[in-house]
Amino acid sequence: MDKPTIGHDSLKNLTKLFTRFGWNTKLSELSEEQILATILIMQFSKRLEEDEQYTEDKLNKLLLEYVSNYHDKSKPINEDYIPF
Numbered sequence: 001m002d003k004p005t006i007g008h009d010s011l012k013n014l015t016k017l018f019t020r021f022g023w024n025t026k027l028s029e030l031s032e033e034q035i036l037a038t039i040l041i042m043q044f045s046k047r048l049e050e051d052e053q054y055t056e057d058k059l060n061k062l063l064l065e066y067v068s069n070y071h072d073k074s075k076p077i078n079e080d081y082i083p084f
Contacts, residue, residue, distance in 0.1 A: 010045035017041055 003020070004013035017038060021030065030038075
């Protein structure tokens with residue numbers, strides 16, 4: 001079975017990891033250790049924005065959609081503002 005590799009593409013590493021866990025495994029069924037391993041592997045994978053197939057605008061839109069239900073395309077993104 002192919003294992004995730006530090007420094008490799010983040011989406012490929014996630015695919016390899018979920019293959020190990022089992023694609024039918026629910027998030028609620030993962031152990032604390034498996035969730036921690038997922039976070040660590042993603043942190044040490046190649047950054048998504050370094051992948052040529054994803055533009056910064058596309059990634060920002062996706063992030064905002066899932067994090068804050070943001071749908072207003074007319075507002076600029078303030079990258080210096082951190083809400084926490």
